[in-house]
Amino acid sequence: MNGEKMAGNDYNFAMIEKKWQERWKEQQLFKADDNDTSREKFYCLTMYPYPSGVLHMGHVINYTLGDVIVRYKLLRGYNVLSPMGWDSFGLPAENAARKQAKAALERGEEPIHPDRFTEDNIAHMTSQMERAGWGYDWSRELATSRPNYYRWTQWLFLLFYQNGLAEKKVAPVNWCDSCETVLANEQVLGDGTCERCGTVVVQHDLNQWFFKMSSYAQKLLDGHAELHGHWPEKVIKMQEEWIGRSEGAKVDFTVTETGESLPIFTTRPDTLWGVTFMSLAPEHPLIEKLVKGTEQEEKVLAAVRKMRAQSTSSRLTAEVEKEGVWTGFHVTNPVNGEQVPLWVANFALMTYGTGAVMSVPAHDQRDFEFARKYNLPVRVVIQRDDATLVVEEMTEAYEDPGAMTGSGPFSGRLNTEAMGDIIKWLKAEKHGEGTINYKLRDWLLSRQRYWGAPIPIIYCEKCGEVPVPMEQLPVELPMDVEFKEGGGNPLASCEKFVNTSCPQCGSAATRETDTMDTFVDSSWYFLRYCSPEFMEAPFDPKLVHKWMPVDLYIGGIEHATMHLIYCRFFTQVLHDLGYLEFTEPAKKLFCQGMVCKTAYYCENCKWLPEAKVTGGSKSEDTIIGGICAKCGGKVRSEMTKISKSKLNIVDPDAMMDRYGADCVRLYMLSDAPPDQQQVWSDARMQGSWRFLNRLWDVVTGAVEIIQGEQQEIPDNLDTESKALRQKTHASILKITDAIEGGFRFNTAISSVMELLNKVRSAKAVHTGVMREAVESMLILMAPIAPHFAEELWETLGHTTSIFQAAWPRADKSVAMGDEIEIPVQVNGKIKARLIVAPNLSKEELEKLALEEEAVQAAIQGCEIKKVIAVPGRIVNIAVK
RNA sequence: GCCGAAGUGGCGGAAUGGCAUACGCGCGGGUUUCAAAAACCCGUGAGGUUCACCUCGUGUGGGUUCGAAUCCCACCUUCGGCACCA
Numbered sequence: 020m021n022g023e024k025m026a027g028n029d030y031n032f033a034m035i036e037k038k039w040q041e042r043w044k045e046q047q048l049f050k051a052d053d054n055d056t057s058r059e060k061f062y063c064l065t066m067y068p069y070p071s072g073v074l075h076m077g078h079v080i081n082y083t084l085g086d087v088i089v090r091y092k093l094l095r096g097y098n099v100l101s102p103m104g105w106d107s108f109g110l111p112a113e114n115a116a117r118k119q120a121k122a123a124l125e126r127g128e129e130p131i132h133p134d135r136f137t138e139d140n141i142a143h144m145t146s147q148m149e150r151a152g153w154g155y156d157w158s159r160e161l162a163t164s165r166p167n168y169y170r171w172t173q174w175l176f177l178l179f180y181q182n183g184l185a186e187k188k189v190a191p192v193n194w195c196d197s198c199e200t201v202l203a204n205e206q207v208l209g210d211g212t213c214e215r216c217g218t219v220v221v222q223h224d225l226n227q228w229f230f231k232m233s234s235y236a237q238k239l240l241d242g243h244a245e246l247h248g249h250w251p252e253k254v255i256k257m258q259e260e261w262i263g264r265s266e267g268a269k270v271d272f273t274v275t276e277t278g279e280s281l282p283i284f285t286t287r288p289d290t291l292w293g294v295t296f297m298s299l300a301p302e303h304p305l306i307e308k309l310v311k312g313t314e315q316e317e318k319v320l321a322a323v324r325k326m327r328a329q330s331t332s333s334r335l336t337a338e339v340e341k342e343g344v345w346t347g348f349h350v351t352n353p354v355n356g357e358q359v360p361l362w363v364a365n366f367a368l369m370t371y372g373t374g375a376v377m378s379v380p381a382h383d384q385r386d387f388e389f390a391r392k393y394n395l396p397v398r399v400v401i402q403r404d405d406a407t408l409v410v411e412e413m414t415e416a417y418e419d420p421g422a423m424t425g426s427g428p429f430s431g432r433l434n435t436e437a438m439g440d441i442i443k444w445l446k447a448e449k450h451g452e453g454t455i456n457y458k459l460r461d462w463l464l465s466r467q468r469y470w471g472a473p474i475p476i477i478y479c480e481k482c483g484e485v486p487v488p489m490e491q492l493p494v495e496l497p498m499d500v501e502f503k504e505g506g507g508n509p510l511a512s513c514e515k516f517v518n519t520s521c522p523q524c525g526s527a528a529t530r531e532t533d534t535m536d537t538f539v540d541s542s543w544y545f546l547r548y549c550s551p552e553f554m555e556a557p558f559d560p561k562l563v564h565k566w567m568p569v570d571l572y573i574g575g576i577e578h579a580t581m582h583l584i585y586c587r588f589f590t591q592v593l594h595d596l597g598y599l600e601f602t603e604p605a606k607k608l609f610c611q612g613m614v615c616k617t618a619y620y621c622e623n624c625k626w627l628p629e630a631k632v633t634g635g636s637k638s639e640d641t642i643i644g645g646i647c648a649k650c651g652g653k654v655r656s657e658m659t660k661i662s663k664s665k666l667n668i669v670d671p672d673a674m675m676d677r678y679g680a681d682c683v684r685l686y687m688l689s690d691a692p693p694d695q696q697q698v699w700s701d702a703r704m705q706g707s708w709r710f711l712n713r714l715w716d717v718v719t720g721a722v723e724i725i726q727g728e729q730q731e732i733p734d735n736l737d738t739e740s741k742a743l744r745q746k747t748h749a750s751i752l753k754i755t756d757a758i759e760g761g762f763r764f765n766t767a768i769s770s771v772m773e774l775l776n777k778v779r780s781a782k783a784v785h786t787g788v789m790r791e792a793v794e795s796m797l798i799l800m801a802p803i804a805p806h807f808a809e810e811l812w813e814t815l816g817h818t819t820s821i822f823q824a825a826w827p828r829a830d831k832s833v834a835m836g837d838e839i840e841i842p843v844q845v846n847g848k849i850k851a852r853l854i855v856a857p858n859l860s861k862e863e864l865e866k867l868a869l870e871e872e873a874v875q876a877a878i879q880g881c882e883i884k885k886v887i888a889v890p891g892r893i894v895n896i897a898v899k
Numbered sequence: 900g901c902c903g904a905a906g907u908g909g910c911g912g913a914a915u916g917g918c919a920u921a922c923g924c925g926c927g928g929g930u931u932u933c934a935a936a937a938a939c940c941c942g943u944g945a946g947g948u949u950c951a952c953c954u955c956g957u958g959u960g961g962g963u964u965c966g967a968a969u970c971c972c973a974c975c976u977u978c979g980g981c982a983c984c985a
Contacts, residue, residue: 029937209982252904253904253980256902256903256981263984265984284984366983377985388983456985457984689911690923690924697911703910716938765911769913770921770922776922840918841918885965895965
């Protein structure tokens with residue numbers, strides 16, 4: 020059972036782990052008590068998984084961390100809420116159905132429905148989770164694809180709709196050809212590819228559903244104040260950048276020829292007098308309107324089409340050559356009445372500001388490059404103080420502070436100082452006003468796919484867009500729909516679903532066939548866990564009040580600008596609508612590191628599994644100088660995140676078969692702090708295994724000695740017993756600190772190892788001291804290796820679960836010991852060591868240090884300048 | 900380009916102003932064994948050496964301090980995020 024590498028007397032993890040998993044289930048160890056008011060609550064949430072069917076190492080580190088903290092908090096006496104559920108809507112289930120639809124039909128079978136696919140996966144992953152020993156209150160389990168959950172997702176959509184926070188509008192949106200759906204801004208990566216599948220996203224103007232998240236930009240930023248110190252600064256920073264606040268002014272230009280208003284946003288109103296042209300985004304609606312019927316219409320529209328065809332991605336990278344076309348029109352600058360040409364430029368973005376940019380080539384690098392390319396004038400209105408800018412000699416824009424020139428009433432003033440006055444002046448002169456702009460856009464939530472929560476809207480010819488009455492929810496997904504590859508959304512072709520009657524007037528109407536982004540589902544699941552059976556609303560306010568906010572949220576940093584923004588947005592909206600008393604969903608956020616392992620790459624055969632690398636020599640866990648078994652080419656190695664595509668995956672099931680769940684859990688936490696990258700190493704896994712077996716041997720070996728009548732620990736212990744007792748108490752202190760001060764389980768584990776080494780080398784210690792050491796080790800290890808600790812706890816004669824024991828309390832004076840070693844330095848070099856009482860005074864330390872023979876020798880013939888004695892730490896003698 | 904984090908033995912890492920390299924891995928030696936594995940014990944930063952001793956040593960160069968891996972300045976390297984956002 021234990022695998023070929025294990026010796027015969029290794030502990031039998033398979034039997035033990037099963038036994039305790041069953042006991043915990045019987046005892047309902049992880050049942051959170053809604054009615055308990057005596058214990059403090061602790062809501063520990065780990066990001067729920069998409070039920071792909073199998074656990075991967077990312078899940079293992081995430082859920083192990085959560086479970087260790089849950090068990091630690093149980094030992095500290097908290098009423099812990101540790102729920103688990105499934106992010107079970109989404110493309111893979113639907114794609115699987117489509118993919119095998121044809122083959123199934125040929126066999127005369129129905130393809131596997133996404134619902135069955137999903138539920139089967141959930142069943143399998145649940146058993147994997149139980150096997151890993153992760154403790155959840157399964158009575159609160161939820162799956163977002165079940166009607167009793169998505170009914171409330173729909174309810175929340177309607178709530179947002181009723182409050183003007185959900186709307187359908189035409190906008191330029193991201194379309195992924197491979198996923199056959201639109202995507203939210205947050206789901207398009209920096210390089211313009213789909214976050215899910217890597218396909219380059221294209222832009223279309225489409226009529227889509229949005230949540231008005233942009234109106235929460237400031238609130239989302241303000242909320243960070245509460246999160247500083249409790250969320251990783253990196254995540255807060257990423258959100259700040261994503262929200263992208265910038266202060267500036269809105270200034271009203273007008274189209275000279277037509278008198279139409281054309282507002283712009285600028286952060287540099289101090290350069291308004293240097294405007295020499297205006298740039299419009301290619302998507303700007305004004306372009307078509309203006310050029311219609313003019314002689315340049317064809318030329319302008321052709322250029323605009325070309326610019327729009329460039330994907331978002333290439334438009335967004337700095338290397339792309341600036342391109343533009345003159346519309347034939349001009350705009351009038353309100354500050355000086357000047358008329359400057361109106362251009363269309365590929366670097367102007369419709370999705371930021373007003374889609375129109377005032378161009379000041381002397382003081383903006385983009386405008387400068389554009390002006391030089393199209394021979395547009397450059398005018399200096401900010402002078403540097405160390406030299407004089409001369410337009411003809413400039414090779415780049417001058418963007419630093421300086422004195423304003425040729426700027427009407429502001430000439431002569433330092434631009435940075437005048438900024439506030441300029442904005443006041445603009446307002447007084449009715450040319451514009453100070454304003455704040457954000458990069459954050461509205462959240463595009465509709466998806467042209469089947470496997471999601473249907474958007475509960477009906478379209479009626481008479482009444483228009485009509486929300487489904489809340490009491491008619493859920494709008495259920497029809498089960499008998501047809502899946503076929505490239506067949507579009509099966510909902511749209513399901514007449515039974517589409518055709519309905521108007522809830523207002525009763526006449527024939529059609530349903531919205533788009534479903535919601537799965538990030539909508541996950542924006543409120545933590546609320547549902549508080550009252551999973553509640554049937555009057557998405558959550559029971561009383562229970563949400565009891566459990567929320569989440570005390571600790573654990574998950575990957577990849578959600579920094581997706582899920583973690585969305586769920587904050589939902590929480591703030593629900594707060595503003597009076598449903599929640601708090602504005603932030605999670606008090607503390609912890610992001611675990613990636614699990615990495617060596618991957619191998621051959622120029623010809625691409626990524627290789629380790630088994631396909633031959634020759635070379637193995638150093639640690641990496642083959643160096645190996646050869647590709649397929650083509651004989653050289654293989655290079657790279658330490659990288661475990662992933663299917665790089666063929667360096669580790670199968671958690673196989674590891675648990677071989678070493679047991681406790682050992683895998685222990686290993687995951689042993690090597691590095693959990694927020695750092697973890698390096699997977701089979702060799703080090705063996706180290707964890709050895710440690711568990713040593714501990715097992717020590718405890719089982721100690722049973723006989725300590726099982727007799729319990730002995731009080733006397734005051735006059737022998738030296739060795741005293742030393743062990745001191746180590747025990749010092750370890751408890753150190754381990755508790757390591758966990759409380761940032762979940763540094765790696766140092767906690769090494770402290771237990773040190774204590775174990777001490778116990779092992781102890782010859783004849785007092786049995787009370789031995790019992791204290793051994794029991795402390797077991798409780799300290801219980802969160803990490805729970806089955807193992809339970810079994811030994813029982814072996815020691817305890818009849819209740821170790822998780823009903825209390826976390827050990829350290830006596831600080833015992834932990835300190837009676838004597839400590841104090842190094843004595845001369846000019847910073849150690850010359851001697853003193854063994855003294857820990858509380859020995861500064862004066863006595865100084866005296867003892869100077870009396871030391873080695874110190875005397877070292878300071879012979881020198882003049883003592885200063886003696887620094889730090890009680891309990893060090894003595895340093897500075898000499899000349 | 901901008902912002903941030905990090906850089907310590909052969910390796911993962913510990914020490915956050917006071918004994919650098921805890922703990923573990925690996926490696927070397929030993930015990931046990933017919934043998935191997937496992938287990939156990941000892942050793943393991945580099946260089947020197949008069950071997951119970953000395954010198955050097957935490958990316959590089961400076962600085963502050965009695966004392967710096969830790970604080971400050973500059974630089975190098977690696978990783979991460981952002982990047983035509985007006």
